[in-house]
Amino acid sequence: MTGPASPGPASGPLAGLVPEDATSDWVGRWAPAFLRPYLRLARADRPIGSWLLLIPCWWSTAMALRIGMSEGAALPGYALALLALFALGSVAMRGAGCTWNDILDRDIDGKVERTRGRPLPSGQVGLVGAFLFLGIQALVGLAVLLCLPPFAIGVALSSLGVVAIYPLMKRIIWIPQLVLGLAFSWGALMGFAALLERLPASAFLLYAGSILWVVGYDTIYAHQDREDDALVGVKSSARLFERNTHPWLAGFYAGAVGLFALALWSAGSGLFAWGGLALFALQLGWQVRRLDIDDRALCLRLFRSNRDAGLLLFAGMMLDLMPL
Template structure:
């Protein structure tokens, strides 16, 4: 019987409903913590919505479904790969010591098989996309492969996660349009700063353990300036979101949900406390709501009105 992991919700469906034999595998893919699936999927949905809005139409539900499945699988593969690489570090950190690989529930060979299986199904989805999107999907693998090593060589592994997790914004846009344009690049840049903010908040949980294990993070670099840093990251994110709307010629209905997105981010920054890791986890878990607000803003921008937004 697998133990409940500390950063998973106590009432998560894996611990409560999944068959015991499947629980280690589901935990290897972080299906007991679905927040990460949303945070990987939403940039793709946002890219799809932006592409549709620039053509005056709502996002295609078929692309949204494909990106949901692809994000769930690639997030699972990425988490398993990260656990393979970090198994020695994870064994030293209280939050991660119970994960399937460091706890011995799943072997490294079995974990590699899991990674390969998830990637093959994701590849099947990717092959239905235009050539530019296929090339972008293949290019993302380099970012994924390098990510687990960033905490060893830079104080800003959260920035690399931003590059990785928000690649879907480019992929979603290219899947719809067959290529890239400046609005998609601006949306991608905004997502990098969004991730830099929320993953800095997430890293507060591991501040002491990371210091003992010699793992670098933005929280360790920022120290007492962490809350100010998160606020700066989120302000830059929101400015880039507005630049995305301007470059894409989005309509005035973009503004109300975009304002909710900005308010959500500012509320997070105001509540960040280094001495409150449980509160940091709660703030982190709220980010799918922020991402959904931005998705709705981009989708609503399809209505340009008589003059457009700007």
């Protein structure tokens, strides 16, 4: 791999495998050379995935706080510290999930233009090293998990089956994004499990809405690989919907907003939370209007903009907790 001061493409056996912009992120610029392939295996250079895994955790924490306040319950003193704990856990588990995904997909990734420069198919990381790195990240996630109450630990552990099978779904079903949604939305249950030690109706409504949101934004993301996926025989919602993506995307997003509205109503949320949901809905509507499935760069920008949409809703939920 090129060093942090090398602006040009890689040469030698990695030529054409390492992206030309490999030094444009913090990993390429600042990380020690021996760590760079592992950090890229965990997608540390692309934090958007950690954000999208974290945001449902933060939503559920804010909503659980709202319910606890309305019930007059004595909430744990670590309620706000839980936001930081979830952030650490999201980074570790997203990295572990990406590593597991790349272990299973190493042959497919070598045939796809966007992914053939990943550490495993390009030979920058060996299979044994990838498994060891996976174990290290899992241990960090376990350390975070052990800070939670027993009920929350049980809820978190029950997600492992879905997480483990997701990378295989693109070989089996036409909407593997649905299984990704089941896994990536699990945080929508975790705030309730950690603070209330139960799962009220609003938790399941928030979880269901998040699943639809994930299916929507990952369909946008999948349009970057639509042609390559067809060549290697990988299924995706982008291939299934193709030219009909706009109405499907609008439907997924509308369903997400509707379920989030029911969750807010069930939790007794106030004006600021509803304002956050309105901004969230407007941002999703902008994505639908702007989407051009043949513009890969635009698809990536719209996909990444979901972090901002999610944070707008979270900000509204947090403001809703403030005394007027």
